[in-house]
Amino acid sequence: MTNIRPSFSLRTLLTPRTSLIALLFVSILPIVSAKPHGIHVHLSTGAVSIGNGTSGRVMFILSPNGTDPLDDIDDTTTPDFFFGMNVNNVKHNDTIKLSGGTRHNTDRGVFGWPLETLDDIPVGIYRAQAFLKRYDTAVRSDGSVVRLKFPCGDGSPSVSGVGDLASDVIDVHVSGKGQTIKLHLNNTVPFPDFQGHEVGGCSQGNYEDTQYLKHIKIRSKKLSDFWGRDMFLGANVLLPHGYDAHDNTSRYPVIYSQNHWAEGDGPDSYSTRASFKEAWDSGIIPGSANTTDRETPKMILVAFRHETPYYDDSYAVNTANLGPYGDAINEELIPHIEAHFKTITQPYARIQDGGSTGGWESAASLIFRPDLFGACFSSYPDSLDFHKHQAIPLYNSTNAYKYPNGSDIPSIREFVNGTQHILASTATENHWELTFGTSSRSSLQWDIWNAVFGVQGLNGYPLEPWNKVTGEIYPEAVEYWKSMDLAHHIVSNWNSSLRLGEVLRDRIHISVGTWDDYFLNEGVAEFKKRVEALGGSSWAEISILPEKTHGGYYRGMEVWDYLELVKRWVDDHAPNGTTPLHANLTPRSARGNIWSEVIGRGGHQAALARQSDPVIKVSGDVVGTVGQWDPGMKLVGRWVINNRTSEKHGCATFNVTQGESVHYRPKSIGITDQVQLWVTGRKMGYVEETRKSNSVTL
Template identity: 60%
Template sequence: MGYTMLGLQLCLALVVLLFAAAFAQSQHGLKIQLSAADGLLNGSTTGRILVLFAPAGVDPLDDIDVATTPYYFYGQDVYDFDTGDTITLSGGSDKRTGYGVWGYPNASLDDLPAGEYSVQAFLNQYENATRSDGSQVSLRFPCGDGQRSVAGPGSLVTLATNVTVSGGAQTIDLTFEAVVPEDPFEGTEIGGCSQGNYPDNELLKHVKIRSEVLSKFWNRNMYVGANILLPSGYDANDTGKRYPVIYSQDHWVGGDPAFSGYYDADLIAEWASGIIPSTDGGADRETPKLILVTFRHEAPYYDDSYTVNTANLGPYGDAINDELISTIDKMFNTIAKPYARIQEGGSTGGWESIANVIFRPDLFGACFSSYPDSLDFHRHQDIPLYDAKNAYTRPNGSKIYSVRGDVNGVLTNLVQVEQENKWELTFGTSSRSGNQWDVWNAVFGAQGLNGYPLEPWDKVTGEIYPEAVEYWKPMDLSNYITTNWNTSKNLGEVLKDRIHVSVGTWDDYFLNEGVSEFQKRVEEKGGPDWANFTYLEGKGHGGLYQGREIWDYLFFLESWVKDHAPDGKTPLHDAVTTSAARGNLWEEVIARGGHQAALVRQAPPKLQSKPGWQGRQVIEGSVGRWDPGVQLEAQWIVDCEAYGTVFPVKQGQVVTLKPERRWGDNVKQVQLAVIGRKRGYKEETRKSGVVRGKL
């Protein structure tokens, strides 16, 4: 006879009790109590509290960099915080079940050194969003600020207060008294949140659109924009005279007078005049006849979206390449052909520029990519991601570094990968810090069962999860090219001589290593002339492609367009700009890495009865399938009672319950309960179905 429904409920309740564990907060040391002033909140809010300690008399926001001392930062997630509530921060991370308070450089508040400080607290408010695939997440949607890690528009803020930290038991009371306003903005706004449009002038224009694909995905209005610098002599009414477009990828850029990091006010003034004055006594030159475009696409996880379709950020590639660029083509006299569309940029923009040509060879002609983020994850910065077991430490115990620099003429390692990751963790759990390592998790990886990026390693220990890393491979650009070399995409032919990469051999972030790995793998397929690589000996991170000066660089890009025009020396033929070569298709991205894919990855424990000793049965089963990094414990339940002790298990492990003589000939009813714990996840208990057996 099987269990009744009441019996199943009782058994489940028993399992919950068996796994319950109490982890008391620190009852000693420093505590911080936070409340909100009356009238500040219109209702409850969810977000991330950040408490910053700076030397007494110093603005805590003056320096929040990872390498900063003697500044201390502490963060804690908060849920449904409302007027009248008090939040207490104390102690530090609970390494078993979650983060609790997490600080940098000391994880626990108990370890804050005694001394005189200026302290200030912020609450970065999150918005609850339900994505079109059913996933529910809480994120900070930026507001024209480029996704600040702290003190962005809409954040609650306390006054900066001087305090003496005693080093013993102590409580500091702080009150949120104001909301950080939106950044000052002048211009014609659509949709709110000060992303533009900024004031135009004769040649500098601003475009902002509501993205249909992003708005559908996020179930809220989402916007993308662009700054457009038109060439001298441009006449909107002369539609017969059309211009190539240079798409410069960069981080968040504002409006007037900013255009991008490359095009400063002096250059724009010369651009507007149409004349480049000679600096060596020679003849003046006319400025190149190009349209220059930078994008405004701040996103929920970073100051930009990486301009590709991703399972965590949404279809930003389609929003920019299909919606925004087509709008620009309709508004301005562009040459809307691949040969006349060039992608260029450095660092984040370097990766974006090369990825867009690789994924959209039907849209863009070529990329000129400088010191790009990791092109091949055999070296993710300096981490051998596919082979290493830990992202922070090498097998010999030495630390893996993230930043190096020239100190008094000597190349010196400065900041460790571990330091940066733990610093980011202070600003946001579940890859929500708004910083570099976290956005890589969001862009390159799939979504986890918790709704946030499936992180490739444990942020505290650095343990790498190979299964999670597997989901990065479609964004490993050398892997993508080589696996599609001779497929229907035919990338070996389509992309030949269209990729140009430049990097310093002493890149500050070890990005030359990813370039070298990329070069090695594509040249194994296509030979040394398949793509163009330039290594600048002894150079670090920064500058334009091949170290060129800005005017030389723009003329260089203009000459590439002329050479590859239909009447040029080496025309870009239709056969290599076919839509059949298009990649990073949204429907494939979300099917592989979205919410439904996360659900499909999961499975409950499963038991079966097998013949055993003298006519008895052996109960054998799996612990189920869980996301990478979930720590598992199991408990046998026999006739609705715990049998034996709780025992640790691992993913993929087969567990066995062997019969005992003392049970005689009685038929037993057996279940396996498995509890999963992972930082950033809700603790979860899964149970198998009931198996009956003579044990």
């Protein structure tokens, strides 16, 4: 089998380069379009067994001659061309056919990036490969039914996940004339050959232990009940030098390190560094010319493994689309860790940390669970305040891709000699994601935000906050995000029964650079402004560091200095410390993100409850409302007279919007008619639906 290894979709671990590379690649080839004749791609499925029928997402990738299509699939660096299409009920010996491309029918047609259609591929020599991401059908406990790719201990890659079908890589010459490119989906993607080796079952991985590095995996009852199938959680546990399982007196504080998918080599924000491992295993931090050797801090470091069907991790909170991951981690996995390792089981000794995605997760874990954790040390976190979601003024904008002056809203940047260069816009990234999956199923960054921060749509998938093609923002959908706006949660509960103004004082530690690659400093600045307006500048430690970019440890510190800082915080807030974390500051009453409230507000039953049919009444004319629909639905109305729907009977269609009143005035007086209003709703990711009003007699 050739080139079918999983490819991780961890945007924050990539090193961006200029997005001009993609344009330069196009420009150095002869620009001779094949459009007059058309390019067709045929994918055969006869080489492997795929059961009675498979649904999923087909991906066709073209890369420059001599390169591997999976070597570099990031949107800021790749010169590849991507094309995706949803498929249903694919069987053995079927042929999947791709042609053309569209920006309008992303559910059934081919969606391409950066080219819109297959016919726009420039003449040239390429290497081609195709994949079929296989979806499973899940019936969740709230009644929603979804088709998703369930990961298999591989970090939920956007393409080429375990069990997917893949073709061999072939050389292709695009001639500029009509042609058919044929590939055979003749391989099944195996479990990846990581540094560790998976032991016993596929979900969440499990790896071989060493003296100080241990691995655990549990079946989560909470998640299994929600998804209607076995769901697992895992963790890598790094024990301090000298840890003795038979020592019944020593207990250690724990740093719960939030990050992306953690493979088998430890808490990945730390122990992937060889120098760290050497010092940790020996227990001695080597000195320099000006310093002496010192002991490593005596703490346990834990990294979670909680990949989901939507991303390589769950964001460690309860969400209507992913399920009760917050409760599963905090009430199933952490108690399991504490039962098997010698931890201090009090909030002051449980610390949350992480960067980027992990920065948001660590802050949210503390803010929602101050009864469980003592403090967070969060670096360059995802948007803490949705007044700025990256660079999007989400609450005040009409479009996620354009500022009011028409300029592009940026998403990724770099600084060269102090000058900012934009590598990708929000439109670029969202369109790139759409090639990997519709309905927020790409397993990439913007889509997981939709799944975590938003509620379920009527279709069972995340209620997207904007149109992924046009960028049009749906304010009603954005309103549901407020429960995950951490600044909003704190400010709203400053003096409520949660008492967050008092409970969280001096426990939040956040750092970010003004040159953050993903504009995350803007959300931190909004968060800082809102909490300091109530608590003053000393309420939380929020450091916005001049000219620092995305990456590194908290406040740009060296790893050992940072770990010793955390250890000092733990010691200071211990019962015999200088500033003990008293029980009145860790009450269960301060909890947020309560699962029953999350699913009640955002699950399938809530989606059903917010729908309604059209209603009409006679008030001179016939006056009607179009009913309630999910945000973003394009609605077409039709007056139906005496059950006749043809236009020759006066039943022409007309566009309507939610909240709009519609009127019907009969053409003849004295004629008795039965009148009804039919409204048809259409939206990407939804089945077209027609709803009928009550009937009135004129």
